[in-house]
Amino acid sequence: MKKNIETIAIHGSMREHMGENDTIVPGIEMSTIYEHRKGVHKEGDRKYTRLSNPNRDQLENVIKELESGEHCAAFSSGMAAISSVFQAIESGAHVLVPDDVYFGTRKLVWEFAERWNLDVDFIDMTDLDVVQSSLKENTKFIWIETPSNPRLMITDVVEVSKLAKSKGAIVAVDNTWPTPYNMRPLELGADVVVHSTTKYLGGHSDILGGAVITKGNKELFEKIRTVQVVQGAVSSPQDSWLLSRSIRSFPYRMRAHNENARKVASFLSKHPKVKVVYYPGLESHPGHKIAKAQMDDFGGMISFLVEGGADTAIKIVAASEMIKAATSLGGIESIWEHRKSSEGESSPTPDNLIRLSVGLEHADDIIKDLELALS
Known part of the structure; x- marks a missing residue:
């Protein structure tokens, strides 16, 4: 069976x-x-x-x-x-x-x-x-x-x-x-x-x-x-x-990661201080159709470019109250980082990119914290 x-x-x-x-x-x-x-x-x-x-x-x-x-x-x-x-x-x-x-x-x-x-x-x-x-x-x-x-x-x-x-x-x-x-x-x-x-x-x-x-x-x-x-x-x-x-609990955790990330990506895509949101669940993503064909859902990871450069991105990451600045991903808690700082100067990652691992907190609370950090 x-x-x-x-x-x-x-x-x-x-x-x-x-x-x-x-x-x-x-x-x-x-x-x-x-x-x-x-x-x-x-x-x-x-x-x-x-x-x-x-x-x-x-x-x-x-x-x-x-x-x-x-x-x-x-x-x-x-x-x-x-x-x-x-x-x-x-x-x-x-x-x-x-x-x-x-x-x-x-x-x-x-x-x-x-x-x-x-x-x-x-x-x-x-x-x-x-x-x-x-x-x-x-x-x-x-x-x-x-x-x-x-x-x-x-x-x-x-x-x-x-x-x-x-x-x-x-x-x-x-x-x-x-x-x-x-x-x-x-x-x-x-x-x-x-x-x-x-x-x-x-x-x-x-x-x-x-x-x-x-x-x-x-x-x-x-x-x-x-x-x-x-x-x-x-x-x-x-x-x-x-x-x-x-x-044993991971499928249920993934269901919530997926749901929260969809809501957070939608919020970020409309924020005036965000230039680009990289999330395949958004129809605006260039790979959305392929992702939809080969994936059952789109995951809990989001990256986005902010208006400004590295200094601006670092200040935003440091300004959150609930979302912690840390490397890695996939945990129950939301974390984010200025990715270029983690990878080093030899990295091809854009200077103004923030990588966000969307956790299992209530989506409204994650979005409120993002609003605070981006303000």
Whole structure:
């Protein structure tokens, strides 16, 4: 029986019944080692917690189900997850990355692509003609963010996946911002989905984690799994347990994030001190039609440009009472930041851009605080 996402989120992280009087909530398995009673490790036995752990298995199972995938590897951070995918690509490959991309991914490419012998081009991934003309004979990997970070640009996952397949290239989608509540890239033709589970899946700004999910291509997943267990950036038992617990409520949190963000984006789009609002749920957004076709809703992230420059944007961010100035996103509390300050001078982000993670406070209270800060 096909289950809805709310049911998967609650029951996908439960372990199989151990008996007639089993616990409803799984325990945390902290042991790093396991006994081999016959003196030797047998196939299928647990051996060492870096290789496998019951709590990590539960977490990987629920994330895999949420994304309609076949395999999942849970990491200690989103960047560890992203890094594992790039390291799984064959040496000498040509790689395409969006020119508007999470700065951590950009920095990873800047620092390590040459060492991994990857030839990377940053392109406008929203323009299919640009994508097609950028493909080379050795293009083996295309990285997608949609909506992108921080300008919420929209890439057509279906069409880019078709172009990639014409070259035998792998498509990976960072689905951290939409989450599987709003978009499931593997159902749209992508090969790999990546998450910073720190964000919406964790949802409370108190857990660090990442995940990689694949559908098919067992060989690719085994390469990712090898990076995970050999390099050791695995999700700890406690973080895995906490994430599984948080995921049980995540569909209902996302529903509220979506609803609040729609109201806040509408407010900002009419404010005289706001020049541009980047939110794909607005009909004025250039990627609105594609986003509507591939997403069930538009998420809780908004970026906007204010009249003035960096100093003006920084003063606005500092003037709020309820919305806190902080980096990261996806928590129950609303936070925002002058994004260029967080990324540094080498960032291509506009000086007057503010990135807002819309939380679960009452929408009227969020809007009142925005009115205060913008006044």
